[in-house]
Amino acid sequence: MSGKRIWKNVGRYALRFVTLLIAISIVSFVLVSLSPVDPVQQYVGAVPNVSMEQREKIAEYWGLDKPPLERFFLWAGSILHGDFGTSLIYRRPVLDIIGEKFLASLALMLTAWAFSGILGFTIGCIMGNFHGKWPDKILKKLCLTMCSIPTFWIGIVFLMLFSVQLGWFPMGMSVPKGLPADQVTIWQRIHHLILPALTLSFLSFANIALHTREKLVDVLESDYVLFARARGESRFQVLRRHGLRNILLPAVTMQFGSFSELFGGSVLAENVFSYPGLGAAAAAAGMGSDIPLLLGITLFSAVFVFVGNLLANIICSIADPQIREGFDHET
Incomplete structure (x- = not known):
């Protein structure tokens, strides 16, 4: 196999890989956004004394107060910089x-x-x-x-x-x-x-x-x-x-x-x-x-x-x- 053919195959697989990640990112983010589960409620759990102001601050801290499209681009931009965010459960970086x-x-x-x-x-x-x-x-x-x-x-x-x-x-x-x-x-x-x-x-x-x-x-x-x-x-x-x-x-x-x-x-x-x-x-x-x-x-x-x-x-x-x-x- 010639060097040109090798680089052509590498480029083809790289294009498929990038396309796959973009498609998976869009589909998974849309599905998560359509979920009926409230992330803020899941985060605070069964704590009864959480006020509406505190819930709004939590939503603002996690970026949940923004429109879905804006959240997606913010998340995708962070991914490109190697930042996958912080886990709500483990309180540690996702990576x-x-x-x-x-x-x-x-x-x-x-x-x-x-x-x-x-x-x-x-x-x-x-x-x-x-x-x-x-x-x-x-x-x-x-x-x-x-x-x-x-x-x-x-x-x-x-x-x-x-x-x-x-x-x-x-x-x-x-x-x-x-x-x-x-x-x-x-x-x-x-x-x-x-x-x-x-x-x-x-x-x-x-x-x-x-x-x-x-x-x-x-x-x-x-x-x-x-x-x-x-x-x-x-x-x-x-x-x-x-x-x-x-x-x-x-x-x-x-x-x-x-x-x-x-x-x-x-x-x-x-x-x-x-x-x-x-x-x-x-x-x-x-x-x-x-x-x-x-x-x-x-x-x-x-x-x-x-x-x-x-x-x-x-x-x-x-x-x-x-x-x-x-x-x-x-x-």
Whole structure:
């Protein structure tokens, strides 16, 4: 690929990125502005002795007394200068909260991402390799069932089974309750991470498994695989020599494309397990009408999903010359 083509692709992705952020900013701000929840009332809570003058001062301090269009341009101007505002709930800058919460969520999402990829790819290979037989039928029904089950329900079931009844895992949180952060061991963090990560992985592993199954069935029914079987190659030799190399790329593409599902599912999983991540902060911001934090997390999630999809495209273009050629000639 020539240098001119590289810069052309970079410019195209940069234009898409900027356009996406502008669209997300406008849509999210309009939706927040149309919310029936009064931010001032949410801020003062149940305090009965707040006068109308004090409410007006609070609204003026947060800029809520201005028209929506003026508020949007003030907020957008602050964003361009790197100021995402101050959270009404945490009383801290929004960027500080996003950075702190995202580290916890990143560990959860990466673990769930690895679980879903390994589990989904393995089950997909088993189903495709035993196409039409009882392992394929049982696992396919299981995957179709998992696609329709909500994440929060799976989390509640896991809590009841593995935490309450069996006692294998803690009830929630990312660290033991009441233990100072400098005394928490790596094993304790992993112990608290496994159950919510496993719950979150169930959000996308079934789709990966079903997608891998379909691709593997297509490969195993091809002429060159039939010829390999005629030469005496066993089922697992065919899978290792011909199947895996042809289904790995589609599986990787779908795995990177599942970033958006993981980010959305983390909101439910973190609330079920009281995990102090970005998803729990987004839910708290929505319930508490914390507009600066909610808008900041919305923009950050858009960046996160865009980067995940971009990584998938880059990996596919590196691994498959035909895809790279298609990107080069894209207009």
